[in-house]
Amino acid sequence: MTADLIAFLRARLDEDEVVALAASPGPWRPDEEGDEVVAVDGITVAEGFALSGRQLRATVDHIARHDPARTLAEVEAKRKAVHFYEQAVHSLGASAPGAPPHDLMTGAANTARAILQALATTYADHPDYRDAWRP
Incomplete structure (x- = not known):
């Protein structure tokens, strides 16, 4: 399950990166009137005229x-x-002298996995998202 979650997150992050790199460059800012968004190169990227x-x-x-x-x-x-x-899970799985008891390692790994699950909820509307990943 965790490997699938990691693959899902990496794929969504790759998609976010591609879209961001293709967009007008940032930083963006409101124009002087506050009704348009302007990119760093001066191109208008969004107009808010339909709103009030x-x-x-x-x-x-x-x-x-x-x-x-x-x-x-x-x-x-x-x-x-x-x-x-991934580093934490690898470290927790390594058996070393003085390593914490197994239930502490499991608790730490579960907490770290819950963080990934929380990050994945950003993409809950994606068709590949699984409800089992909800924290």
């Missing part, structure tokens, strides 16, 4: 806040979390 007032500004701010640069940083952070999980 606070909702318009909040939506523009939200889009700008989640620009490709942030997405790439989140992809990297999540990849590190997956890597740290």
Whole structure:
């Protein structure tokens, strides 16, 4: 189950990275009027004209806040979390003098797996997501 979860997470992170790299470069920012999102190269990437007032500004701010640069940083952070999980499980599985009792190792591995499961809930709407992965 965990190997499938790791493969699922890696595939989604790869997809997120591809999309972020193909988008207009970040950082993005609201324009002076607060009704458009503009990329670092000056290209308008989103217009909020269909919205009004606070909702318009909040939506523009939200889009700008989640620009490709942030997405790439989140992809990297999540990849590190997956890597740290694999390292922890490997370390916990190694039998060494003075190693903690088995139930402590199991508890630590379960906690680390729960972190991966929590990360995967971001993609719960993906057709390959499994309900068994819910933390």
